[in-house]
Amino acid sequence: MALYSEKVMDHFRNPRNVGVIEDADGVGEVGNAKCGDIMKMYLKIEDEIIKDVKFETFGCGSAIASSSMATELIKGKPLSEALELTNKAVAEALDGLPDYKMHCSVLAEEAIKNAIEDYEKKKNDKE
Ligand code: FES
Numbered sequence: 182m183a184l185y186s187e188k189v190m191d192h193f194r195n196p197r198n199v200g201v202i203e204d205a206d207g208v209g210e211v212g213n214a215k216c217g218d219i220m221k222m223y224l225k226i227e228d229e230i231i232k233d234v235k236f237e238t239f240g241c242g243s244a245i246a247s248s249s250m251a252t253e254l255i256k257g258k259p260l261s262e263a264l265e266l267t268n269k270a271v272a273e274a275l276d277g278l279p280d281y282k283m284h285c286s287v288l289a290e291e292a293i294k295n296a297i298e299d300y301e302k303k304k305n306d307k308e
Pocket of ligand 1: 213216217218240241242243244284285288
């Protein structure tokens with residue numbers, strides 16, 4: 182059996198939503214305690230809906246694939262739904278990741294949560 186699913190390879194080779202949103206409403210950055218890799222997530226939010234999302238990473242192929250999939254799963258969704266996204270759901274959407282690569286998918290989940298927290302904090306500071 183191939184180590185990585187077709188979907189993982191597709192998202193690794195052609196990652197969706199890579200880049201920076203200059204005027205992002207929320208930015209989240211996390212490091213992976215296991216490998217030291219870094220992930221940055223940018224969100225554009227309107228009426229509590231994620232209008233746009235982009236990511237940058239120094240992570241491995243699995244981190245790239247899971248972030249790419251995660252951005253597709255949250256784009257156009259309300260914040261409440263994005264907050265519920267788990268790394269397990271991302272891995273399932275990719276038709277699985279090898280066990281020892283599951284920690285890579287945590288980066289995307291945590292970066293999204295951090296970016297939403299950042300947005301909430303900025304919103305509260307304005308009020
Ligand atoms: Fe670091 Fe995958 S090995 S994110």
